[in-house]
Amino acid sequence: MSWNYQRSYDRIRNHLDHMGEIEVAKLTREADLEQLLSETTCREIYGAHVYVQVSNFASLASDGLYAEDDYKRLIQGVHIYERAVTRIVEGFGGVLVHFQGPKLHALFYRPIDDGEQLAVRAVLLQLVLKDFVKTIFNPAFSDCDDFTIAGGADLGNAIGTMDGINGDRELLFVGAPANHAAKIISTAQRLRLTKQVYEALPDDLRAICFQTDDGPYQVLPVSSDDLDALLEAHGLTWNRDVSARHVEENKERFPLEDIAYGSAEVRIEMDDLSIFNNKRVLGASIFADVSGFTRYIDEATSDEKKQEALRVFHAIRKETARVLTGDFNGVRIQYQGDRIQGLFHLPQDDGEAIAQQVVEAAVGLQSSMEHTLKACLPEAENLRLAIGIDMGTTLVSKLGARGQRDRICLGEEAEYAAQLEERSEGGQIALSRDVYEILPDELCKHFTYSAKVQGYVATDLTAEKVERAARGSKIYQAGAAVFLTAGAIGLTISGLKSARAKSVIPERRYAPKE
Amino acid sequence: MHQRNSPWYQRGGGSRLAQDQASIAEMFPGLSYRVDETAGRVFLEGTITLVAECGVPTPIVVRVEFPSDYPQGEPHIFEIAERFPHMPDRHFFADGQCCLWLPPESRWKPDDPEGLCRFLEEAAVFFDQQLVYEAEGKGIWPGEQRSHGDEGYLEFVQEVLGGGQQLLAVFAPILLGLRTGHIQSNDQCPCGSRRKYKRCHKQHVEEVRRRMGSDFLQYIVGQWYTHTTETKKM
Numbered sequence: 001m002s003w004n005y006q007r008s009y010d011r012i013r014n015h016l017d018h019m020g021e022i023e024v025a026k027l028t029r030e031a032d033l034e035q036l037l038s039e040t041t042c043r044e045i046y047g048a049h050v051y052v053q054v055s056n057f058a059s060l061a062s063d064g065l066y067a068e069d070d071y072k073r074l075i076q077g078v079h080i081y082e083r084a085v086t087r088i089v090e091g092f093g094g095v096l097v098h099f100q101g102p103k104l105h106a107l108f109y110r111p112i113d114d115g116e117q118l119a120v121r122a123v124l125l126q127l128v129l130k131d132f133v134k135t136i137f138n139p140a141f142s143d144c145d146d147f148t149i150a151g152g153a154d155l156g157n158a159i160g161t162m163d164g165i166n167g168d169r170e171l172l173f174v175g176a177p178a179n180h181a182a183k184i185i186s187t188a189q190r191l192r193l194t195k196q197v198y199e200a201l202p203d204d205l206r207a208i209c210f211q212t213d214d215g216p217y218q219v220l221p222v223s224s225d226d227l228d229a230l231l232e233a234h235g236l237t238w239n240r241d242v243s244a245r246h247v248e249e250n251k252e253r254f255p256l257e258d259i260a261y262g263s264a265e266v267r268i269e270m271d272d273l274s275i276f277n278n279k280r281v282l283g284a285s286i287f288a289d290v291s292g293f294t295r296y297i298d299e300a301t302s303d304e305k306k307q308e309a310l311r312v313f314h315a316i317r318k319e320t321a322r323v324l325t326g327d328f329n330g331v332r333i334q335y336q337g338d339r340i341q342g343l344f345h346l347p348q349d350d351g352e353a354i355a356q357q358v359v360e361a362a363v364g365l366q367s368s369m370e371h372t373l374k375a376c377l378p379e380a381e382n383l384r385l386a387i388g389i390d391m392g393t394t395l396v397s398k399l400g401a402r403g404q405r406d407r408i409c410l411g412e413e414a415e416y417a418a419q420l421e422e423r424s425e426g427g428q429i430a431l432s433r434d435v436y437e438i439l440p441d442e443l444c445k446h447f448t449y450s451a452k453v454q455g456y457v458a459t460d461l462t463a464e465k466v467e468r469a470a471r472g473s474k475i476y477q478a479g480a481a482v483f484l485t486a487g488a489i490g491l492t493i494s495g496l497k498s499a500r501a502k503s504v505i506p507e508r509r510y511a512p513k514e
Numbered sequence: 515m516h517q518r519n520s521p522w523y524q525r526g527g528g529s530r531l532a533q534d535q536a537s538i539a540e541m542f543p544g545l546s547y548r549v550d551e552t553a554g555r556v557f558l559e560g561t562i563t564l565v566a567e568c569g570v571p572t573p574i575v576v577r578v579e580f581p582s583d584y585p586q587g588e589p590h591i592f593e594i595a596e597r598f599p600h601m602p603d604r605h606f607f608a609d610g611q612c613c614l615w616l617p618p619e620s621r622w623k624p625d626d627p628e629g630l631c632r633f634l635e636e637a638a639v640f641f642d643q644q645l646v647y648e649a650e651g652k653g654i655w656p657g658e659q660r661s662h663g664d665e666g667y668l669e670f671v672q673e674v675l676g677g678g679q680q681l682l683a684v685f686a687p688i689l690l691g692l693r694t695g696h697i698q699s700n701d702q703c704p705c706g707s708r709r710k711y712k713r714c715h716k717q718h719v720e721e722v723r724r725r726m727g728s729d730f731l732q733y734i735v736g737q738w739y740t741h742t743t744e745t746k747k748m
Binding site for chain 1: 562566567570571602605616621636638643645647648650657658659662
């Protein structure tokens with residue numbers, strides 16, 4: 001398995017040729033977004049995007065902390081947490097975009113264009129989830145470590161679209177609010193808002209917010225009684241008793257003894273997974289984000305430019321998935337806006353081979369971005385990929401409410417890979433120390449430690465660069481011949497003799513006087 | 515007389531140009547000829563595309579210039595889009611001319627009908643080495659190279675003689691035709707091998723003379739010898 005220019009170019013062209021015309025219109029009335037949206041039917045949606053994450057999840061899911069039953073309790077806990085959160089989001093009239101591992105992404109867009117109502121829901125959802133975890137979820141799972149919650153919300157226009165695979169369709173949002181809401185989440189247990197959300201809030205909710213030194217606004221903690229009063233004042237309902245009952249019912253419905261996890265000798269089929277069939281594997285998590293895409297789409301103000309940006313978005317989205325799954329036999333976990341998450345777990349338990357495979361896939365992703373995507377879409381010139389990679393024991397599953405099940409990858413290293421990507425710049429591949437240290441020399445030599453990224457980073461590393469660096473010093477030794485073959489596109493120079501290849505012994509170069 | 519004064523590409527009924535054009539069209543389709551009738555010059559311009567084994571094409575924009583005595587004189591190739599930094603350590607002259615080899619080591623063969631293609635293949639290997647240099651990121655030239663300026667020529671002379679500076683010091687008077695360097699074929703070779711000169715270093719000395727040209731040899735080796743002997747005296 002490897003990356004190849006022509007194969008990549010052909011599939012991008014084929015995708016673009018069959019994509020059809022993209023339609024972007026403003027969403028003016030309520031609709032079932034999952035039915036309405038598609039790759040080519042896109043809507044500009046004014047809404048509040050909310051992210052709520054279990055801030056201590058990385059340590060909860062870290063390797064070695066759990067005996068078999070503990071691990072099952074974690075799976076059971078995440079599954080029930082996601083089901084309960086889904087009910088709360090829907091009860092508030094929101095749309096569950098998806099869970100990214102244990103991180104919720106929800107959207108409020110109803111009532112249409114009513115900024116105040118949307119901002120109110122974004123704030124109260126965060127407060128309710130915090131209360132839910134503290135008063136219902138953690139007591140119900142007293143034999144697990146407590147979950148803690150952090151959140152972020154932003155308000156504005158984002159474009160909603162969908163990926164186009166039948167039976168595995170995912171809602172996708174691109175644009176500033178979908179991005180900023182995730183970016184302002186702090187590692188501490190804080191609920192945060194952008195200025196746009198704060199300014200749309202009524203006075204009673206503004207009164208419980210303050211501006212932090214680093215910019216975003218923060219929501220002060222409120223008691224359960226005060227929360228109930230705020231919900232009532234704004235016409236929203238959340239019944240603690242009903243939520244608690246559902247959690248207990250779900251614990252009975254998904255008992256520990258029915259939860260199973262095992263290893264995977266062949267590539268994991270995500271659609272086969274469920275709460276009852278999980279995989280626990282040595283896996284390398286990879287996150288690839290299109291750096292500069294949010295600005296690109298926000299600067300696209302005309303319909304024509306928006307169509308162009310979405311065409312670019314879908315081309316990148318599809319090609320990155322094909323590199324991961326088709327070229328390098330990885331598993332696509334999830335699209336997260338303009339980011340893709342993947343997992344490499346084969347050959348089973350062979351860390352060195354997995355590390356090499358995932359880094360070669362990252363190089364393949366950079367090659368597609370820099371060579372073929374830009375060759376097919378010159379308008380993508382300023383877009384780059386930032387990639388983060390880490391490896392460790394990872395739980396892979398499909399959890400959550402019926403019809404809303406999300407592919408998830410749980411583990412400390414999956415979280416750390418995401419953090420490495422977030423600290424990287426466009427054009428970079430960032431590795432954890434664990435991955436770096438077991439890479440073969442021909443790949444390892446391209447990476448150097450970056451204090452800023454807190455990992456080992458290679459910049460502008462593409463397939464042809466790896467290829468040239470690997471063969472260069474070997475074939476250009478004294479008197480060694482190289483082989484030159486003329487093809488349809490141009491000349492190929494290599495160290496291998498092949499049919500029609502001519503040998504050339506390069507002469508010594510003479511450095512002219514400065 | 516008319517033949518001698520006409521531009522090279524018209525001599526012999528333009529047969530050399532026609533021959534070159536045919537082989538270039540087959541091997542380097544990205545290059546095309548431009549004739550400047552006013553200046554009486556021909557340029558070969560366009561791209562040489564290097565394709566990595568993974569299929570990534572890298573086009574290099576070049577211009578080939580031909581001397582008025584072409585094909586006796588060798589062509590020069592310039593990288594004109596500044597894809598690479600034009601600096602001596604990368605074997606470029608400041609104007610983008612590629613320094614493909616030390617002139618005495620030139621691979622140019624005036625009588626080879628495929629000579630221009632061979633020359634461009636050497637240039638393609640040169641550009642590939644540039645890409646390898648960048649890919650490796652070590653700042654080290656991937657392959658053999660000679661030093662800057664006169665040092666490079668001295669290295670060449672020493673290499674043909676088969677030794678270092680000490681051997682060059684022994685043969686410098688012979689190479690320079692000095693009175694102290696007078697030697698007969700049947701004399702013992704001054705290298706210390708105890709073999710006859712004609713069976714030892716004579717052909718090497720003649721090779722150096724032939725490839726360097728006597729004037730240039732006088733300049734390069736003469737300068738070095740004067741400096742060495744003066745340093746010794748001090």
